[in-house]
Amino acid sequence: MxxxxxxxxxxxxxxxxxxxxxxxxxxxxxxxxxxxxxxxxxxxxxxxxxxxxxxxIEDEDNLRNFKQVIENVDEEFFVLCEKMISYVANELKENLDERIHVALVDHLNFAVKRLSDKEEIENPFLMEIRALYPQEYSLAEKVAEVLQNEKKVKIPEGEIGFIALHIHSARNSGKLSNTIKNTHLINSIIEYVEEKTEIKIDKTSLDYARFLTHLRFAIKRILDDISIENDFIKEIKSKYKLSYKVSKGVAKILVLKLEKKVSDDEIAYLAMHIERFRKATIKF
The missing domain is CATH 2.30.24.10 (CAT RNA-binding domain)
Incomplete structure (x- = not known):
């Protein structure tokens, strides 16, 4: 107190x-x-x-997103998440980036709902996460243990890996975001997506916050030559044709700026986020 x-x-x-x-x-x-x-x-x-x-929370966008999380997440679960974030920060003896109060709480909220409905998302880079971020993975296991005890839902290893990535991104004011040397890259991608889809993305929305988080992880994977698999590439290409086309354009920007190859699997995941924008946003 x-x-x-x-x-x-x-x-x-x-x-x-x-x-x-x-x-x-x-x-x-x-x-x-x-x-x-x-x-x-x-x-x-x-x-x-x-x-x-x-x-x-100093950043205005983070504050707006945080308020949305408060309104959308059950009060008891929100308190539980904040206790776990405090535990992680104390164990690391570090100040965590303020975005964790949005990104991790939002992720855990949806994860528990998905897992309660027997909807498990495979984590294709689990082995790399364990190898690259052993401390974060160990803490994620503790978080998973608390969730299992409190919410009576089994947290699979893949989900523990996702939690570990969120912890890693929040360390020392966002180490993961620091791998992006020029924030203009992300801004240019957002502008490109808006132009090609003819939509105005709501920069205060959780969809936007999720897309930024995914982009940071994607850039980290691309720079580190970490592969990712997407078993739904054919379905995404067929069902989300425009979003996939735009995503291929985003990949060209990434290739140009990072001088690294972007896999079809990464393109497909980006297309899923772009499709979400198309369904949720207003046309120009």
Whole structure:
């Protein structure tokens, strides 16, 4: 427990335990049992109020995505995820990149739902993850153990690998993102996708956040010559023809900038994300 050192004004009460506040002109997310009960926008929270956690998310896009996660994820599960993130940070003795509060919580929420419905996604680069990131994989196993005990759902090894990747990307302010030497690459890809599909991508959406995460992982794999398999290439080519065509264009950009070959499997995965944009966004 800690105490807020300055008075705050509630911006929004998400539930009984989570509120967003204005504190010294900056927005903060406070978590404490009962802090949001019966409170509404404009209500004051006194200096010295005890809270369990203060979420300090500086990036505006991350903050917007974080609010969406709070609204979309069951309160009890959100609290469980944050406890696991705190555990990981304490074990690593590092400050984790703030995006983990969006990316990992969102991933775990969907993973538990998928696995509860017996929908398992194969992880084609599990062996590489174990070899490259043994510490992250070990921590991911602990996270999986907690999920299994709390949610009564079996977490397969492939899913543990995905969790390990999220942990790796959040270390030391995002080591995975640091492998991208020029953020202009991702921006140019987004602009290309918008131009070729004639859609305007919502930069505040979770679909956008997921696509950025996938791009970072894809670039890391391409640079490290790590292969990935996609068993649904034929179906994707046939069903998502426009998205696959656009994805091939994205691959050409990656080849030009990274000077590495981009496999058909990677192109197919990118096409799946592009198709999601096409279904969710508004035409120009």
């Amino acid at each position: 800690s105490k807020i050192i300055d008075p705050a004004t509630i911006i929004k009460s998400y539930n009984n335990n989570i509120v967003s506040v204005n504190m010294n002109g900056k927005e903060r997310i406070l978590f404490a049992k009962g802090i949001g009960f019966g409170r509404k926008s404009g209500d004051a929270i006194e200096k010295g109020t005890e809270v369990e956690k203060i979420f300090v």
